[in-house]
Amino acid sequence: MTDGMASVLIVEDDESTRSLIRANLTAHGYVVAEASSAAEAFRALDAGRPDAIVLDLGLPDRDGMTVIRRVRSESTTPILVLSARDTEAQKVAALEGGADDYVTKPIGLAELRARIAALLRRAGGPAADGSGVLALGPVRLDAGRRTVTVSGRPVDLTPREYELLKVLLSHPGRVVTSGRLLRAVWGTAYAEEGHYLHVYVSRLRRKLVAADPSSDVRDLFAAEPRVGYRVRSP
Amino acid sequence: MVELSMQARLHAVLRRRGAPAVVGAARSTIRHVLTRLLPVARPQLAPRRLLLMALLAAASLGAASAVVAILESQLAIPDASTVYIVAVVVMATVFGTMPAALTAAAAFVLYDYFFTQPFLTLFVSDSVEWVNLVLFLLIAVVVGRLAALQQERAADADRRAREARAVFAISRTLATASTVAEAAPAVLARLALDSGTARVWFAVGAPGAERTLLDSAPEVARPRPRSHWMLLRTPGDKPAQWLRTHVGADASMPPGRPAPSQQDDLFRVKIEADGSTVGSLWATRPTQAGVPNREETRLLALAADQLGLAVRRDELSAAATAAEVARQSDALKSALLTSVSHDLRTPLAGIRAAAGSLMDPEVPWSADGTRETARAIDVEADRLNRLVQNLLDLSRIEAGVLRPDHEALDLEDLVESVVARLAPLFDGRSVEVDLPPNLPPVRGDAVYLDQVLANLLENAARHAGRGARVLVSARVIGAGTSGADAVVALLIEDSGPGVAAEALPRIFEKFQRVARGADESRRGMGVGLSLVQGFVAAMGGTVRAGRSVSLGGLAVEIHLPVDELPLDADDPIRPPAEVFA
Numbered sequence: 104m105t106d107g108m109a110s111v112l113i114v115e116d117d118e119s120t121r122s123l124i125r126a127n128l129t130a131h132g133y134v135v136a137e138a139s140s141a142a143e144a145f146r147a148l149d150a151g152r153p154d155a156i157v158l159d160l161g162l163p164d165r166d167g168m169t170v171i172r173r174v175r176s177e178s179t180t181p182i183l184v185l186s187a188r189d190t191e192a193q194k195v196a197a198l199e200g201g202a203d204d205y206v207t208k209p210i211g212l213a214e215l216r217a218r219i220a221a222l223l224r225r226a227g228g229p230a231a232d233g234s235g236v237l238a239l240g241p242v243r244l245d246a247g248r249r250t251v252t253v254s255g256r257p258v259d260l261t262p263r264e265y266e267l268l269k270v271l272l273s274h275p276g277r278v279v280t281s282g283r284l285l286r287a288v289w290g291t292a293y294a295e296e297g298h299y300l301h302v303y304v305s306r307l308r309r310k311l312v313a314a315d316p317s318s319d320v321r322d323l324f325a326a327e328p329r330v331g332y333r334v335r336s337p
Numbered sequence: 338m339v340e341l342s343m344q345a346r347l348h349a350v351l352r353r354r355g356a357p358a359v360v361g362a363a364r365s366t367i368r369h370v371l372t373r374l375l376p377v378a379r380p381q382l383a384p385r386r387l388l389l390m391a392l393l394a395a396a397s398l399g400a401a402s403a404v405v406a407i408l409e410s411q412l413a414i415p416d417a418s419t420v421y422i423v424a425v426v427v428m429a430t431v432f433g434t435m436p437a438a439l440t441a442a443a444a445f446v447l448y449d450y451f452f453t454q455p456f457l458t459l460f461v462s463d464s465v466e467w468v469n470l471v472l473f474l475l476i477a478v479v480v481g482r483l484a485a486l487q488q489e490r491a492a493d494a495d496r497r498a499r500e501a502r503a504v505f506a507i508s509r510t511l512a513t514a515s516t517v518a519e520a521a522p523a524v525l526a527r528l529a530l531d532s533g534t535a536r537v538w539f540a541v542g543a544p545g546a547e548r549t550l551l552d553s554a555p556e557v558a559r560p561r562p563r564s565h566w567m568l569l570r571t572p573g574d575k576p577a578q579w580l581r582t583h584v585g586a587d588a589s590m591p592p593g594r595p596a597p598s599q600q601d602d603l604f605r606v607k608i609e610a611d612g613s614t615v616g617s618l619w620a621t622r623p624t625q626a627g628v629p630n631r632e633e634t635r636l637l638a639l640a641a642d643q644l645g646l647a648v649r650r651d652e653l654s655a656a657a658t659a660a661e662v663a664r665q666s667d668a669l670k671s672a673l674l675t676s677v678s679h680d681l682r683t684p685l686a687g688i689r690a691a692a693g694s695l696m697d698p699e700v701p702w703s704a705d706g707t708r709e710t711a712r713a714i715d716v717e718a719d720r721l722n723r724l725v726q727n728l729l730d731l732s733r734i735e736a737g738v739l740r741p742d743h744e745a746l747d748l749e750d751l752v753e754s755v756v757a758r759l760a761p762l763f764d765g766r767s768v769e770v771d772l773p774p775n776l777p778p779v780r781g782d783a784v785y786l787d788q789v790l791a792n793l794l795e796n797a798a799r800h801a802g803r804g805a806r807v808l809v810s811a812r813v814i815g816a817g818t819s820g821a822d823a824v825v826a827l828l829i830e831d832s833g834p835g836v837a838a839e840a841l842p843r844i845f846e847k848f849q850r851v852a853r854g855a856d857e858s859r860r861g862m863g864v865g866l867s868l869v870q871g872f873v874a875a876m877g878g879t880v881r882a883g884r885s886v887s888l889g890g891l892a893v894e895i896h897l898p899v900d901e902l903p904l905d906a907d908d909p910i911r912p913p914a915e916v917f918a
Contacts, residue, residue, distance in 0.1 A: 209718070209722060211715075297744070298743070298744045298745055298900075299744070299745045299778070299900075299902055300744070301744055301745060301746050301747055301750070301778075301783060302745045302746065302747050302778045302902060305747030305749070305750035306747070308750065309749070309750075325754075326750075326754070326783065328783045328784040328787065329742065329783070329784060
C-alpha cells in the first residue's frame with residue numbers, strides 16, 4: 104500500500120534502526136529524509152516540510168519534545184513518535200504536546216508503515232465549530248442536532264458518552280490521551296472521574312456495537328493502556 | 338538368764354544392722370540430742386503438736402505397760418521390757434528422734450517403777466536389774482533413733498523422687514517444645530510449684546540490659562527490692578550458696594516499679610552458656626519461707642540452665658532456618674540462571690540460524706522460502722521480547738516495586754480484547770466467553786489485568802491440546818451485588834489434562850513446570866503463573882487454581898474487588914467544548 108510520493112522525515116539517532124526504516128519506506132514508495140539529532144531535524148524542516156514525521160524521543164542533543172513544539176508551531180504535520188516500552192509518561196507528554204500517534208520499540212516495520220499510512224489518510228482538521236457532522240466508519244455524530252447513528256440506526260447516549268464520542272471522532276487516526284478526554288468531557292477539574300474513564304468508554308462502545316453488531320464499530324477506538332485511546336483512521 | 342536375754346538381744350541387733358550402723362546411729366543420736374538441747378533457733382513446736390505427742394506417748398506407753406503386765410504376771414515371762422521398744426518405735430516413726438528418746442526414758446521409768454523389784458518404787462534392789470534397765474534404755478534410744486532415721490530417709494527419698502520428677506518434667510518439656518516460648522508456661526508453673534516460689538520469670542540479655550522473655554504472672558508488675566539473693570555457683574562439688582546482693586554492686590535489676598513493702602524476697606540465678614551470660618532466672622518467695630533449701634536450689638539452678646540451653650537452641654534453630662532460606666534462594670537463583678540460559682538462547686539460536694542461512698550465498702532461496710525464514714526470525718524475536726518482558730515484570734514483582742493503577746475496569750471489554758488478540762493461538766479451538774450482562778466494573782490495573790488474562794489464556798492454549806475448550810466466565814460474589822465487600826470472580830477453565838492435585842499448591846511458584854498430562858515438552862520458563870499471582874496480588878485480588886468441575890482440566894479463579902460506578906447524575910448538556918487543548 105503505497106502513498107504516491109509522500110515524504111517522510113525520520114528523526115532517529117540509532118544508525119541501524121534509521122537505515123532499516125529508510126530502506127523499507129523507500130521500497131514502499133515514500134521519499135525519505137533522515138536526521139540523527141534534533142539539530143539535523145530542524146535543518147531538514149527548514150529545507151522543506153515533510154508530509155509525515157517519524158520521531159524518536161530519545162535524541163542525543165535535545166529532548167524530542169522540542170522537535171514536536173517546533174513542528175506544531177508551524178503546521179499540523181502528522182508526527183509519529185517512537186518510544187521505548189514502559190515510558191508511558193513520556194508518551195503521554197508527547198501526545199499532549201502535539202504528537203499524533205506512537206509506536207513502541209522494538210518496531211515492527213509493517214505496523215510502522217500502517218500507522219504512517221493512517222496518519223496520512225486522515226481527513227483534514229477536526230470540526231472547529233459544534234454544528235458540523237463528524238463521521239468515522241459507520242458512526243455519524245451530528246453536533247448541531249446532537250444525534251448519533253450507527254449504520255443509520257439511532258443510538259441513545261448519556262451526555263457524557265456523547266461528549267466522549269465527539270472528542271474521539273475529532274481525532275481520526277490519532278491517539279487521544281486520557282487526560283485530553285477527561286478535560287474535554289469533565290473540564291480541567293476532573294478528579295475521580297479519571298478512575299472510571301475505562302468504564303465510560305467501554306459502555307459507550309457497547310452501546311455503539313449494540314446498535315449494529317454486524318458492523319466493525321467495535322474497532323473504532325482501541326484502548327492504549329496508561330496512555331489513552333487510539334482512534335481508527337478513516 | 339536375764340543377762341543372756343539382753344545380750345542375746347544386743348547380739349541380734351548387732352547382727353542385723355552391723356556394728357558400724359549401730360555405732361553410727363549412737364554417734365548421730367548423741368549429736369542429735371545435743372543439738373536439740375542447745376539453744377538454737379529452731380521452729381517452735383506448735384502447742385497442738387506437743388499435745389498430740391503427749392497423747393500418743395501416753396497411749397502407746399499405756400498400751401505397752403498393759404501388755405508387759407499381762408506377759409509378766411499371767412504368762413510368767415520374766416522380762417518383757419522389750420515391749421516398750423514398740424512404743425518407742427511408734428513415737429520415732431511419727432514424731433522423730435527426740436520424742437522417741439523421751440519416750441524411751443519414760444518407758445525406763447515405768448518399767449523401773451511398775452515391774453522392777455521393789456515394785457512401785459524407783460529404787461532397784463538388784464544391781465543386775467539396774468544394769469538391765471540401763472541397757473534397755475540405751476537400746477530403746479538407739480532403736481528409736483534408727484527408726485526415726487529410717488523415717489527421715491524415707492522422707493528424703495520421697496523429696497528426691499519429687500525433685501527428680503520435677504527435673505525430668507522440666508527437661509522433657511524444654512526438649513520436646515519447638516521454642517522456649519512454647520515451653521515456658523509449663524516450665525515456669527512447674528518450677529513455681531516445686532521450688533516453693535510464688536512467681537518466676539526468665540529474662541535474657543547481657544547484665545544491665547535484660548529483657549523479660551517469659552513470666553509466670555505477666556500481668557502483675559515485677560517487684561524491685563533494693564537487694565536480692567544471687568546464687569553463687571562454684572565449679573566442683575561444693576554446693577551452691579545464696580548471696581545477698583545490693584543494687585549498685587550488680588546493676589541488672591529487673592524492670593518494674595519499686596516494691597512498696599518487702600514481703601517477698603527476690604532470688605536470682607544467672608545463666609551462662611558457652612562462656613557468655615545468656616540471662617537470669619528470677620524468683621520470688623515469701624520472706625518467712627527463708628532461702629530455698631538444697632532441693633529447691635538445685636531445681637532452680639537446673640531450670641535456669643535448661644532454659645539457657647533452650648534459648649541457645651532456639652537461636653541456633655533460627656540461624657539454621659535463615660541459612661536454609663538463603664540456600665534455597667541461591668538454589669532459585671541458579672534455577673533462574675539455568676532457565677534464562679536455556680529459554681532465551683533457544684529463540685536466539687533459531688534467529689542466528691535463520692539469519693545465517695539467509696546470508697549464505699550458497700543457499701538457493703526462493704522468494705517464498707526467504708519470506709518464510711524471515712517470518713520465523715520475526716516470530717522468534719517476538720517470543721524473545723515477551724520472555725524478556727516477563728523476566729523484567731517478575732523481577733519487579735520480586736522487588737515489590739509494582740505501581741499498579743487503581744481504576745475501574747470493564748471486564749467484558751478487557752476479556753474480549755485479549756481473546757481477540759490471542760485468537761491466532763487458538764485456531765482449531767474455541768474460547769467461549771460467558772459474562773453476565775450487568776457485570777460491575779472491577780478495580781485494577783488495565784495493563785496488569787490484560788497480562789494476567791493473556792498469560793492464563795496462553796497457558797490454556799499451550800496445555801489444553803488441540804480441540805480443547807477454553808471458557809472464560811465471571812460472577813459476582815459478596816455482600817449483595819455492590820458495596821465494599823463485593824467481589825467479581827473471574828474463572829478461566831480448560832478441558833485439557835489439568836494439573837495433579839498434589840502439584841496444585843506449587844503451581845504459582847516461579848520456574849515450576851508442572852507436568853500436565855503426558856506432555857513433558859513445555860515452552861516457557863514457568864513464570865507465567867507466578868506473574869499472574871504477582872499482578873493479581875498487586876491489584877488487591879486473590880487467585881487460586883483447582884480442577885475445573887465443568888470441563889475437567891485446570892481452572893484458575895481470580896477475585897477482584899468491585900468498583901461500582903457512582904450513580905450517574907445526569908448533568909445538563911454542556912456547551913460545545915473546545916476540543917483542542
